[in-house]
Amino acid sequence: xxxxxxxxxxxxxxxxxxxxxxxxxxxxxxxxxxxxxxxxxxxxxxxxxxxxxxxxxxxxxxxxxxxxxxxxxxxxxxxxxxxxxxxxxxxxxxxxxxxxxxxxxxxxxxxxxxxxxxxxxxxxxxxxxxxxxxxxxxxxxxxxxxxxxxxxxxxxxxxxxxxxxx
Numbered sequence: 001x002x003x004x005x006x007x008x009x010x011x012x013x014x015x016x017x018x019x020x021x022x023x024x025x026x027x028x029x030x031x032x033x034x035x036x037x038x039x040x041x042x043x044x045x046x047x048x049x050x051x052x053x054x055x056x057x058x059x060x061x062x063x064x065x066x067x068x069x070x071x072x073x074x075x076x077x078x079x080x081x082x083x084x085x086x087x088x089x090x091x092x093x094x095x096x097x098x099x100x101x102x103x104x105x106x107x108x109x110x111x112x113x114x115x116x117x118x119x120x121x122x123x124x125x126x127x128x129x130x131x132x133x134x135x136x137x138x139x140x141x142x143x144x145x146x147x148x149x150x151x152x153x154x155x156x157x158x159x160x161x162x163x164x165x166x
Contacts, residue, residue: 010129013110014156017084024049025079026086027071030142033088037149045156071100081108088114090141092121101126114148116141
């Protein structure tokens, strides 16, 4: 789909998730971008959102279970049908992220993916909406993902909530 269509669809999903009181779960290899988007969705948009980036949880799961399940495990605990998983990763090929997306799909969640590098990366086939940055440059892909995150939070109502708070 075109960028305009994808953005419109992602905003519709975010709005539906917010209206229905569902959660947004964000993770990926680009954890700092996911955490920043989480902050904006909570504070600026007023949505329930979480990330699974607690170091003690991640190290416990990677030691006691397997690194490839570090996101799948908490997603199986926290997600419910109608929730939204936002996956942000440059390559779209990390097994732990692909397993998380599969687990979310199995639990009836929407998925919005942000990826780059290889145009036929595996993650790109797994989302309800997939945003792909056609570049092999880490910085460029991450900047594009960050800008898209800002746009989606603002367009979902963030600009209005922030303006009303002073």
